[in-house]
Amino acid sequence: MAKTADIIIVGAGVVGCSVAYHLARMGVKGILVLDRGQIGGEASTAAAGMLAPQCEAPGPGPFLDFCLAARRYYERLAPELKEIARTDIEYLDWGILHLLDEEGDEAAEGRYRWQRELGLTVERLTPEEVFKLEPGLTKEVGGALFFPDDHHVNNAELICALAQAARSHGVRIVEGCTVSGFIYDGDKVAGIRTPDEIFTAGYIVLCTGAWSWQLGVLLGRRIPVEPARGQILYAELPELPVRHPVWGKGGYVVPRLNGGLIVGSTVEYVGFDKSVTLDGIRRLSELTLALLPGLAEQPFTRAWAGLRPHAKDGLPLIGPLQGLDRLYIATGHFRNGILLGPLTGRLVAEMIVGEPVSFPLDAFSPGRFGL
Ligand SMILES: Cc1cc2nc3c(=O)[nH]c(=O)nc-3n(C[C@H](O)[C@H](O)[C@H](O)COP(=O)(O)OP(=O)(O)OC[C@H]3O[C@@H](n4cnc5c(N)ncnc54)[C@H](O)[C@@H]3O)c2cc1C
Structure with a gap:
């Protein structure tokens, strides 16, 4: 029999953990995060932890603005995580x-x-x-x-803190659980499959980093990552x-x-x-x-x-996929995912709960690739 969750987040890297934490902090219940490996076990722990919009940005524009906003967001997030998760992210x-x-x-x-x-x-x-x-x-x-x-952070501690903070707000994170397919109710994606189980969900968020193309294939979409x-x-x-x-x-x-x-x-x-x-x-x-x-x-x-x-264009893809009601992606953060992941999580959470989105994401819409 299918299990149910209100929101399923696929991928427990910095982006997935941040989406989960921010949703839970906004009062959303029934959040399930699934990762085929371990929390932060891929790019998010491998990273160097620089928060470096000025040192790295190619020039002015929406990407720089996003990076600067993400850097500012750390000023609020670091003390918050210290309090909630009792973890010093070495900001x-x-x-x-x-x-x-x-x-x-x-x-x-x-x-x-x-x-x-x-x-x-x-x-x-x-x-x-x-x-x-x-x-x-x-x-x-x-x-x-x-x-x-420009600052830096201990990214391994950051992931632990986000996961811990999410859990302390009731989020369930399951490691060693590969999403291998989707289930549909008519045109709507109604849940996911793993090799052993089926989970139905109201919303699904794909935070699968470098593996996003593969998840796209399962959906019949070409996610160019x-x-x-x-x-x-x-x-x-x-x-x-x-x-x-x-x-x-x-x-x-x-x-x-x-x-x-x-x-x-x-x-x-x-x-x-x-x-x-x-x-x-x-x-x-x-x-x-x-x-x-x-x-x-x-x-x-x-x-x-x-x-x-x-x-393909070096920019993140953040937002809903057209024609797939209630399915969002947040990926493509390339060299700046530690910088951008926390704010991305908050913005995706705002989209899902229907709050005004506090930073304009038009330049990063998956729609630019016809998705
Ligand atoms: C060497 C290196 C240095 C870096 N330095 C910096 C830096 O200094 N500053 C900075 O801002 N960024 C840096 N980055 C970039 C940053 O690490 C990434 O942009 C960021 O970690 C991406 O986060 P993510 O959550 O999207 O992906 P990931 O952390 O890779 O997480 C994706 C998760 O999805 C899971 N997954 C995939 N497929 C499935 C499936 N089918 N079912 C279930 N789970 C699945 C994976 O197991 C993984 O845990 C660096 C990256 C590297 C590699």
């Missing part, structure tokens, strides 16, 4: 450094200009100012842009060589409060292969030593890879 407002080439960096100069024109805070640092701020860095830099309002592998090298060090996340040529280093240093990351289109490769390790090692030559003799602790959900 650190230390800023992010972007190193400049010695021979000049036109892209960075352009970024500096348009951000100042928009009234965003960005500082240009001389090489001397960079060394003063981060004495462990290479001396071969032409200065840096400093983005004091593909996996983009990112490899990370991680070292636990007796002393952290940097205080800030630092972007250099081809990647970044991010310090963690526990003494860990994250070095990332590759962007590779190799399907669903999550291998850590020798070439990946080589590239990340070279990056580490280019930024932090003093680490040459340090052992690295481990390495991992995750699959970012990359939509």
